[in-house]
Amino acid sequence: MKKENQTPVLELKDIHKSFGENHVLKGFNLQLFKGENLVIMGKSGSGKSVMVKCIVGLIQPDSGSITINGHDIITMGQRELDFLRTQIGFLFQGSALYDSMTVRENLEFPLRRHKDKIEDFKSTEQSVQDALKSVGLLHTIDLMPSELSGGMQRRVALARALILKPKIIMYDEPTTGLDPITANEIIQLMRSIQKEYNTSSLIITHDVDCVRVISNRIILLVDGINYAEGTYDELSNSSDPQTRAFFKN
Amino acid sequence: MKKENSLITRTKLFFAEIGDMTLFAGRFFRELFSPPFEFRELIRQCYNMGIRSLFLVMVTGFILGLVFTLQSRPTLTDLGAASWMPSMISISIVREIGPVIIALICAGRIGSGIGAELGSMRVTEQIDAMEVSGTNPFKYLVVTRILAVTLMLPLLVIAGDTVALFGSAIIENLKGDVSYTLYFNKVFDALSFSDVLPATVKTVFFGFAIGLVGTYKGYNCSKGTVGVGEASNSAVVYSSMLLFIIDFIAVFVSDIFFEV
Numbered sequence: 001m002k003k004e005n006q007t008p009v010l011e012l013k014d015i016h017k018s019f020g021e022n023h024v025l026k027g028f029n030l031q032l033f034k035g036e037n038l039v040i041m042g043k044s045g046s047g048k049s050v051m052v053k054c055i056v057g058l059i060q061p062d063s064g065s066i067t068i069n070g071h072d073i074i075t076m077g078q079r080e081l082d083f084l085r086t087q088i089g090f091l092f093q094g095s096a097l098y099d100s101m102t103v104r105e106n107l108e109f110p111l112r113r114h115k116d117k118i119e120d121f122k123s124t125e126q127s128v129q130d131a132l133k134s135v136g137l138l139h140t141i142d143l144m145p146s147e148l149s150g151g152m153q154r155r156v157a158l159a160r161a162l163i164l165k166p167k168i169i170m171y172d173e174p175t176t177g178l179d180p181i182t183a184n185e186i187i188q189l190m191r192s193i194q195k196e197y198n199t200s201s202l203i204i205t206h207d208v209d210c211v212r213v214i215s216n217r218i219i220l221l222v223d224g225i226n227y228a229e230g231t232y233d234e235l236s237n238s239s240d241p242q243t244r245a246f247f248k249n
Numbered sequence: 250m251k252k253e254n255s256l257i258t259r260t261k262l263f264f265a266e267i268g269d270m271t272l273f274a275g276r277f278f279r280e281l282f283s284p285p286f287e288f289r290e291l292i293r294q295c296y297n298m299g300i301r302s303l304f305l306v307m308v309t310g311f312i313l314g315l316v317f318t319l320q321s322r323p324t325l326t327d328l329g330a331a332s333w334m335p336s337m338i339s340i341s342i343v344r345e346i347g348p349v350i351i352a353l354i355c356a357g358r359i360g361s362g363i364g365a366e367l368g369s370m371r372v373t374e375q376i377d378a379m380e381v382s383g384t385n386p387f388k389y390l391v392v393t394r395i396l397a398v399t400l401m402l403p404l405l406v407i408a409g410d411t412v413a414l415f416g417s418a419i420i421e422n423l424k425g426d427v428s429y430t431l432y433f434n435k436v437f438d439a440l441s442f443s444d445v446l447p448a449t450v451k452t453v454f455f456g457f458a459i460g461l462v463g464t465y466k467g468y469n470c471s472k473g474t475v476g477v478g479e480a481s482n483s484a485v486v487y488s489s490m491l492l493f494i495i496d497f498i499a500v501f502v503s504d505i506f507f508e509v
Binding site for chain 1: 373382
């Protein structure tokens with residue numbers, strides 16, 4: 001996936017972020033290329049979620065630069081950032097579905113302001129149905145999130161992340177809290193979405209099965225810096241015991 | 250020494266929170282006048298806060314009118330001033346008791362509801378999800394809610410006051426043999442522009458205070474589910490306190506413009 005002359009769709013350079021005395025990111029770097037599935041692994045509390053929240057502008061880094069399709073998001077105004085966010089899908093760890101809205105309303109929500117930015121937009125109803133079909137949950141369209149299982153909620157959240165047809169999708173621990181069968185369904189869904197929509201994916205996970213199936217490249221985030229980088233085979237067979245430890249089931 | 254430090258820290262935190270809330274209010278006014286406008290959500294919130302609180306407000310108002318008249322009647326009768334009942338009750342209810350009691354009821358129902366709803370949306374990352382989808386959550390969640398309470402509270406107070414006067418009329422009719430026509434004639438004779446206008450204007454500020462505190466506490470909620478409870482609880486406590494402060498200022502100011 002990574003080509004020498006290719007421009008990254010997402011690039012993080014020397015990102016630092018501290019919360020008081022707690023230095024979470026200490027010069028983290030990342031490049032995500034078109035069509036690539038990049039996995040970030042790290043221990044709990046190593047700053048993976050902070051890093052991904054910096055990318056979508058939910059947290060401001062202390063220093064460093066973040067560029068998406070060549071646009072620096074740190075210096076960007078709110079309107080430009082909102083527009084850029086329509087090119088990024090985000091799957092939250094806990095799904096984060098709006099619990100006062102039905103599945104249909106959850107999916108319609110991002111379309112209210114941004115449907116004009118979708119290239120082949122037909123109608124709101126059609127877009128909602130297409131997104132739900134792609135995750136196999138069209139029959140849940142009029143249900144409330146509380147009426148869905150954890151796995152179904154995750155799939156609806158994925159449909160919501162896809163509805164604006166983003167170029168980049170970020171998954172924050174997509175299989176955490178799910179049983180192995182449902183987790184596998186989510187992994188297969190992520191693969192099929194990547195093929196169907198030709199997206200670039202940034203995946204944060206501890207799930208070794210997920211990493212093995214889905215990753216093109218892996219970055220290990222340890223103590224706020226890039227500790228190791230490579231493919232699944234390279235890192236799982238590494239001579240470094242700390243690197244190998246991440247791949248023990 | 251330790252106690253002194255703790256007191257200083259608490260005082261600093263208190264003033265920092267006042268400062269934060271002032272900035273929050275400033276952002277509300279900035280976002281209020283800048284497009285896009287969330288009319289649909291505003292109507293939904295007006296329905297939730299107005300129509301859904303109406304029954305509670307009316308029951309409270311009715312009982313308030315009944316009890317207030319029952320309690321005041323013996324004293325006024327002893328003083329030979331029973332004929333003053335309609336004027337005394339109407340002025341008390343319209344000027345002070347109605348707005349304050351109904352605003353306190355709404356601080357409990359609406360303020361805590363806003364605090365808990367936004368708080369749980371914050372801790373379950375729903376507000377972050379809105380932001381990531383390119384929607385301004387402050388405009389969608391905060392502006393609409395503050396505006397809805399500000400618009401609805403005066404109407405709820407008018408409804409509550411009216412029902413309270415009906416409750417009072419029923420007691421006067423049963424105990425004092427005063428006809429409904431005579432009762433309401435006396436009420437309208439007693440009430441003037443200077444009673445109704447300041448009382449209605451202050452309910453606009455009451456509504457704004459309830460909305461502002463509720464949304465501020467909920468929107469800035471942290472510490473997980475414990476934080477949601479704290480947000481809901483402190484929304485009621487702070488807004489109730491604020492209501493009395495606003496009431497004092499409103500009475501003080503209206504005293505300057507309208508001779509009481």
